[in-house]
Amino acid sequence: MHHVVVERWSRRSSPLHARDARAKLGALLAFLVAISTTPPQAARAFVAYSALLAVAIVSARLPFQGLLGRAALVLPLSATFAAVTWWSGDPARAIALAVKSFISGLAALLLVATTPLTQLLNALESLGVPRPLILVVQFLYRYLFVISEQAQHMRLAARCRQGLGLDRRSRFYAAAGALGVLFARSWERADGIYRAMLARGFSGRFSPLAPARFGARDFAFLCAAVAASTAIRLAL
Amino acid sequence: MHIPDGFLGPAVWATLDLVSVPAVGLLARKAQRDLEDRKIPLLGVMGAFVFAAQMINFPVGPGTTGHLVGGTLLAVTLGPAAAAVVMTAILAIQAFVFQDGGIVVLGANVFNMAIASVLAGYLPYRLWAGSGWRSAAIFAGGVLSVLTSACLALAQLLISGVPMPRRLMLVSLGLFLVSGLIEGAVTLAAVRAIERLNPVWIRSPKDSGSRVLGAVAIAAVTLVAGGVLIASAAPDGIWSLVGKLGLTAQTAPWLHAPLADYQVNGLESAWLRKATAGLFGLVLVYVACFLTGKFIARQRSI
Numbered sequence: 305m306h307h308v309v310v311e312r313w314s315r316r317s318s319p320l321h322a323r324d325a326r327a328k329l330g331a332l333l334a335f336l337v338a339i340s341t342t343p344p345q346a347a348r349a350f351v352a353y354s355a356l357l358a359v360a361i362v363s364a365r366l367p368f369q370g371l372l373g374r375a376a377l378v379l380p381l382s383a384t385f386a387a388v389t390w391w392s393g394d395p396a397r398a399i400a401l402a403v404k405s406f407i408s409g410l411a412a413l414l415l416v417a418t419t420p421l422t423q424l425l426n427a428l429e430s431l432g433v434p435r436p437l438i439l440v441v442q443f444l445y446r447y448l449f450v451i452s453e454q455a456q457h458m459r460l461a462a463r464c465r466q467g468l469g470l471d472r473r474s475r476f477y478a479a480a481g482a483l484g485v486l487f488a489r490s491w492e493r494a495d496g497i498y499r500a501m502l503a504r505g506f507s508g509r510f511s512p513l514a515p516a517r518f519g520a521r522d523f524a525f526l527c528a529a530v531a532a533s534t535a536i537r538l539a540l
Numbered sequence: 541m542h543i544p545d546g547f548l549g550p551a552v553w554a555t556l557d558l559v560s561v562p563a564v565g566l567l568a569r570k571a572q573r574d575l576e577d578r579k580i581p582l583l584g585v586m587g588a589f590v591f592a593a594q595m596i597n598f599p600v601g602p603g604t605t606g607h608l609v610g611g612t613l614l615a616v617t618l619g620p621a622a623a624a625v626v627m628t629a630i631l632a633i634q635a636f637v638f639q640d641g642g643i644v645v646l647g648a649n650v651f652n653m654a655i656a657s658v659l660a661g662y663l664p665y666r667l668w669a670g671s672g673w674r675s676a677a678i679f680a681g682g683v684l685s686v687l688t689s690a691c692l693a694l695a696q697l698l699i700s701g702v703p704m705p706r707r708l709m710l711v712s713l714g715l716f717l718v719s720g721l722i723e724g725a726v727t728l729a730a731v732r733a734i735e736r737l738n739p740v741w742i743r744s745p746k747d748s749g750s751r752v753l754g755a756v757a758i759a760a761v762t763l764v765a766g767g768v769l770i771a772s773a774a775p776d777g778i779w780s781l782v783g784k785l786g787l788t789a790q791t792a793p794w795l796h797a798p799l800a801d802y803q804v805n806g807l808e809s810a811w812l813r814k815a816t817a818g819l820f821g822l823v824l825v826y827v828a829c830f831l832t833g834k835f836i837a838r839q840r841s842i
Contacts (some may be wrong), residue, residue: 308638310637326819332643333644336545336643336644337543337550337622337644338663339546340545340548340549340550340553340644344692351772356583359755362586367568371593374639375639377639377640378544378639381544382544382546382547382581385697385702386549388702388703388704388705388708389702389703391705392705394703397701397726398820401546401702402544403546404545405544405545405642406546406549407546408544408545408546408642408643408644409545409639410542412635412636412639414544415636416636416637421586421637424636434564434565434568434569435839436568436569436571436572436580437564437568437625437628439580439581439584439606440580440584440587440625440626440629441584441587441629441633442584442807443581443583443584443585443587444584444585444587444588444591444626444629444630444633445582445585445633445637446584446721447585447588448587448588448591448633449618450588450592451585451588451589451591452588452592452595454592455592455593455595455596456595456636456729458596459595459596472599475599476598476599476600476725476729477606478731479596479597479598479599479729480598480729480730480732480733481733482596483596483608483679483726483729483730483733483734484591484730484733484734484737485733485737486589486592486596487589487593487617487730487737487741488737488738490585490586490588490589490592491585491586493585493740494581494582494584494585495582495771497581497585497756498581498582501581508580513647516644523796530642530806532700
């Protein structure tokens with residue numbers, strides 16, 4: 305798992321990929337707020353939201369099935385809650401719960417599948433999210449796969465060495481030891497990263513290769529998305 | 541538990557977003573002051589470590605394994621403010637990249653799992669680290685952090701009108717308790733292993749308060765977390781208790797004035813009334829957490 309599939313999608317090109325990340329964030333928020341405030345009985349509104357989302361997916365030129373499958377990750381949890389809600393005698397609310405969480409998840413997925421994470425984080429920073437937090441998220445994402453693979457290697461090595469003879473108590477302490485070693489390696493890696501950054505003259509800011517520009521098309525896209533979401537919410 | 545979009549009522553997530561945004565801003569500034577610039581890569585890599593640590597399975601029962609959640613471990617190694625920032629970053633990555641948790645409810649998830657949970661998990665360590673109860677403090681921190689976040693999430697769902705039969709509630713509370721105990725044991729074992737490699741990595745608070753103060757503070761956190769849950773599940777319970785004690789006549793007028801029967805008057809729909817009243821409770825919890833944080837911050841500053 306060198307890269308999540310979403311990251312590969314986000315590097316494609318399409319009209320939706322070309323929009324500024326701030327415009328897409330604003331559109332997503334308007335859409336999610338509209339869904340969240342829609343009463344459970346408004347079945348037609350949910351159909352309209354899905355149609356709107358389908359248009360966006362088509363214009364993003366992304367694999368429909370892949371997107372739906374990934375968005376379905378939320379379904380086990382929401383289906384459980386929906387089942388409980390149905391069981392306590394409120395089927396409309398139960399369906400709305402599952403539908404709302406699925407559509408919302410799909411919309412959020414569409415944002416990250418059409419926007420590289422760096423652009424998204426730069427957009428969040430320009431919208432006022434504190435820079436230390438953005439930097440931490442950047443570093444986290446950059447080293448996520450590195451450290452995860454290290455953990456996988458350690459797990460594999462432990463399995464090879466350990467055999468089947470250990471009792472549960474020893475296995476517990478072995479796992480704690482592995483966790484400690486992973487912690488130590490991560491800490492030392494962070495020290496190395498910092499020294500390498502100093503050596504290369506890191507100024508405390510990642511500068512993007514192409515500065516984001518909020519153009520007329522982005523503005524039009526944002527207005528259209530907000531207007532469509534509001535219209536569905538109020539009219540249906 | 542990561543709450544997805546569509547589960548919480550608008551009033552609930554909006555308030556928690558409004559609460560979490562300035563809180564995270566404050567914590568980020570505090571973390572930066574505590575740790576200097578040098579540590580920014582450290583926080584990011586430690587976030588990646590917590591992600592990766594979930595791959596290390598701890599055998600806990602026949603056929604079941606648990607893994608580290610991490611809030612308390614981060615708090616005792618990086619300090620509570622930095623730990624909250626790292627947990628926020630983790631939740632943001634989970635919501636945006638891994639579709640685990642919603643976007644508009646991110647504030648709620650951050651409040652539950654990055655702010656309240658980390659502070660609750662750090663509290664016992666803050667108070668007992670210097671005494672002979674150090675190991676107990678780390679264990680209790682792990683238990684409290686999981687219980688706090690789980691109870692808050694459950695309370696928010698209840699306030700938002702997701703129905704939860706009593707029996708299911710009891711089952712989920714039992715599960716929370718078990719996962720809390722696992723987190724406590726895993727955190728303690730991990731802290732000991734880390735300490736053996738290099739004791740410098742575990743921060744110890746400057747000075748520790750008394751055991752009594754610690755016990756009172758922990759009881760308070762437990763009561764608040766449990767209380768929010770009970771209050772949002774059965775608002776009538778409190779009134780029946782008041783009635784049973786025969787206090788209704790005397791206390792009802794002033795108790796009723798601000799939050800008449802847990803429902804603020806003059807609001808239109810039922811869910812809005814319910815949500816507003818519940819939110820008041822959450823704001824109280826927030827104030828409690830904020831004051832706890834302030835208290836910790838004051839104690840920590842040199």
